[in-house]
Amino acid sequence: MSLSAPELLDRARAASAHAYAPYSRFRVGAALLFADGSLVTASNVENASYGLSLCAETAAVAKAMGDGRRGGLLAIAIHTPDAEEISPCGRCRQVLLELAGQDGSDPLVIGQGTGEPREWRLSQLLPDAFGPLP
Numbered sequence: 826m827s828l829s830a831p832e833l834l835d836r837a838r839a840a841s842a843h844a845y846a847p848y849s850r851f852r853v854g855a856a857l858l859f860a861d862g863s864l865v866t867a868s869n870v871e872n873a874s875y876g877l878s879l880c881a882e883t884a885a886v887a888k889a890m891g892d893g894r895r896g897g898l899l900a901i902a903i904h905t906p907d908a909e910e911i912s913p914c915g916r917c918r919q920v921l922l923e924l925a926g927q928d929g930s931d932p933l934v935i936g937q938g939t940g941e942p943r944e945w946r947l948s949q950l951l952p953d954a955f956g957p958l959p
Contacts, residue, residue, distance in 0.1 A: 855881035896928030926956035
């Protein structure tokens, strides 16, 4: 990894400052690190029609894929200043798998709220997952 886990979390922390969360007041930032050293960050974007809201991880994946990224995902960091612990929700786990599954990677996932950071592999968070078509 070209960035250390603490540096990746710093990028996610900075992204959380841009969150639009007027309804839940739960701000989240995400940082995706790719094998070529590039980084994509995003924050959550809520909507009055809750189903239209985007989690930070989903926004980051959409941004990355919109820029043509397919695979090469090494690590994901998410941060919130509004809870002690955080991990990607089920929807985000599946969205992350779609990107990681483009080349069969199993990226490191780092989550930190106000407590200590936690780490998993995506496969641990989404066991027996189904992925993108070959």
